[in-house]
Amino acid sequence: MGNRWKKGVVGSLTLALAFGAIAAGCAKSGGETEGAPDNKAEEPAKPAKVRVMIYDRGNAPEGMSLKEAPLIKWAQEEVKKIGIDLEYVPVPRASAGEKLNVWMASGEAPDIVFTYDVVEFTKFAEQGGLWELDDLLNKYGQQILKNNKAALDVAGMYKGKRYAIPMIRANTYTGGGKMKIRKDWLDKLGLSVPTTTDELYEVLKAFKEKDPGNVGKDNIVPWLLGPIGTGSKGFLYGVGFGFGLNMDAPAAGGPDMPTGIYRDGAFTSHIATPEGKELLRFVNKAYKDGLISKEFATDANSQQLTQQIATGVAGFVDNNDDPITLNETTRKAVPDANWIMIEPFKRKDGTQVIGRAPSYGMFIMIPKTSKNPEAVVKYLNWMADPAVIKTLQSGIEGVHYVIENGIPKAKDQAMADKAAKEVAWYASPGDLSIIQQGQPPQTKEELDKLYADRPGYADSIWNGWEIYRKFGKPEPLLTMQRPFAQKNSAAIFKQLNESVSKAIIVDDFEKAYAELVSNWEKVGGREYDKELTEALKAAGK
């Protein structure tokens, strides 16, 4: 009995298998959407099909999805009027790199793709897989040329021709690492905000010795740092600038400190400059004096760093988080915690510098396999209209916000919730309005009105913007090809990421530093610098 049953199972499975194989062989892939749709016979001109890549960050609230999002539907309706049939192709954000590669290799890519990685863009341009955009922009993209001028001027070109439309970053008052300190601790100890690196050291020592937060002398972490350069949430930018380092070269994945100094016609990378040595010595001393967590270098996924912020034992940190975000977290444990952003330190020559986000964001590209590049540019052109940008970022007026005193605000909590559910989760990262990121208020008054119901918000934000306005310097964008860097920078910076952390935790700093520099030279650090010098010269610096 058991055997016959087994036979029956095997038999029917085999049948199912055969059927399935036939079905698979005959079935055209369900998602095949190349070419124009065939059910618009009544329209005189078939609308051009434009498929757009969109990031899926896995953060859709329950019941929502990218297909049903109201702004996406709105966009699709609107562009029908200009003869475009819009379709969105979601890609999980974490795998976008691989997906893009297979798409480009197989010709399956949507009509619009993008990346935040300039190396990826350069590779695609170099290998000849992108449409040239100069003519198309002139013909169909006047609004883009107007709106994105600041970004277009500095990014998206390869060998003198345009291959990408850079998204314009409307708010460049960010990036480069924000130095933040616990004002409540300073106040308790009667100290003023440090303005130089020496003052910072005194403050950190005072934190450690006097424990203003009463968290226990063993628990306090005056200076919050992470393993340098591995994507951790604790940078050395602020202090690095304070020692005189500059951002004279683009960052390339190395340690999180200002990249180096271009001086007397030559560029030298951070660690090889005397200023860099002083910086590392400073950090090494701080580590020895217990001002930095003994485990910072092994905090590979920033777990401890996050924990130290959440439990309120940290005093000073330099990363991309806003003080508002930190306050939200720390106040859950310490209600009167007060993180504030501080000005860049005064250097020996009296200047103050902070790195600043460039005017461009992601690179929008049209693969050569796209059949409708004109329609694509028309779509982006439609998007570059400030009114459209506003909708794509904030929602539909009257539904998700109303204009009060010239400021978009949620009328009530219900509207705010609706906006959060239907708009914010994909509009905030700028995944929809890829042509421009942000549409910030331009004056303090607007900001105050926007956050009238949240005391302290507007001031904190404005304070940050002022700092960037006064002292922010973006990194230079170099267009000259640098083959040595292309081949070796990954290895060079990998080497540095490892060595810098090691140099901080050892006792014999001089020896470790000498080793650091010689190892860096062995992997080609000096050639890298030389090539950069030439690129900087070519860029007219």
Added chain:
Amino acid sequence: MTAAAHTAAGPRRKVRRSFTDISFAIFNYTLLTCFTFICLFPFLNTVANSFSSSHAIQAGEVVLWPVEFQLDAMRAVLLDKNIIRSFFVTVFVTVVGTAFNMVFTIITAYPLSRRDLKGRSYFMNYMIFTMMFSGGMIPGFLLVKALGLINTIWALIIPGLISSFNVIIMKTFFQNIPDELREAAIVDGCGNTRFLVQVVLPLSGASIATISLFYAVGHWNSYFAAVLFIDNPDLYTLQVKLRNILLLAQMDTSLEVIQQYDGGLHVIQESLKAATIVFATVPILVVYPFLQKYFVKGALLGSIKG
């Protein structure tokens, strides 16, 4: 007969060996319990996280028991119709995929287990070579595209249809079935197929259960194939969303956010991450206990021999 024989010789010996037996048993149980607990710990920690507040998780307060208990994370996961849909997709791929896998693995492994089959070593070479060398991600994608499987659910089933590793394990198990059985069957005029179906398979309950489990878990946990071959979010599997959240948490995407503070980048809360993991893991965990009854000590073997 078997039970009687055991106890007939048993009692006296049992009493004499009781001390060593007991100490061994204690040692055995203790060690196993410790090791089992160590294996259980991360999972319990994740479950506790899924019911704790994100702040408590970040502050490192959650160990084995929820801190600042909340049900929002679990509720968000269970009510999310996209997650539910991807759950059913995953179940389909796992069940149908494993069925296909088993059929093909068995019919490939059985001939290879027959030492009298001429030329089987050529096939072994042919198969093992594919375990060693692979063409890579892009050629694989191009092939699946050429077969028209992109964006279909079959792209998650057919490319991984036969695993050489599993074929080898299955073959090894088949080879453990004594040759005398086959000789007896030949005498009875039993052909290859009948022998496979009526003798080998019933005796291979444990191996079939084992390999099915391996394939099922493989399907359940697979992520990369789904990301590569599927563009339609309706066909996403559970792991696609889960992996995306986990990996995103490690990327620094802070400069991708518009600096507006209403709503913000809806960063996935720690508790939500944990709840998603729990939801994605629990269903496959309960499969194994059901398969365990096939691991009974060769009961059928004895009966056939008799």
Added chain:
Amino acid sequence: MQADVQAAAKPRAVSASQQRAAKGFRKELKKNFDLYLYLVPGFVYFFVFCYIPMFGLLIAFKDYNIFKGVFASDWVGLQHFRDMLSLPDFYEIVRNTLMLNLLGLIVGFPAPIILAIMLNEVGSKLFKRVSQSLLYLPHFLSWIILGGIIYNILSPKYGIVNELLRSLGLGEIHFMASPFWWVVVYTLSGVWASAGWGTIIYLAAMSNIDPHLYEAAVIDGAGRWRKIIHITIPGIMSTVVILLILNVGHMVSIGFEHPFALMNPVVSDVAEVISTYTYSIGLKGGEFGLTTAIGMVQSLVNLVLILGANYAARKMGREGLW
């Protein structure tokens, strides 16, 4: 003239033995026709899904342009292989890969066998079932999570393990910052994550052992240990040998997630392995040629290893993979 005669004679002789061989094979085919038929789907599957995509190996010899495709891209010969050998930490990363894999084999291979034997000896069926199910739990949590948990419990300041050490008066150990301890943690965590999985195979093999053997042994006066040594272990030996050969055949390859999740800058000298290195150097920069070349070399070495292991197994009288 003589040559002609000889030449005329030879073909006939060859064809006679050839014919005998051909007849022999045809006879085999007829005898087991259905078995050969069963092998056809597998043959087709491996051809289509494994052999056809192998053209991708050509990327190792090309300056791969993803738009031109593999065949139209420029040929660069052995350039990528030369680049591989001149990579700054090449010998170090290979050494690390081998070391971690070897340790993993020495410690991790016996573990599931021992566990399976222990489980086999357990009297309580309920305990056995529950244990079996729980042991393979770590397999389901990705290393992203497991890595975080490991860092947590081993932290000198916040972790349970060091708390325990302090309470025993043994001081603190910064496990993840010490090259020695990091390797220990890596190896043990590898065992922890995969041992439960391996026990499933061995338990399945054990359930195939004829219970009569055990009964006969009891009658002969064999105690627990003798039963294990003379019945259980020999009974699963064929499975053990096969799995050992398969493991040796992967000695030069190493997964990416496990080392990556446990890595940190302080222990990079021992933690950097081929997979993590290729990730940061190759994939991020789109260096397909280099990564394919590295993969190809790994495959070749693995092939040699698996052939060697198989040969050794057969020399010792065991049945190998083939």
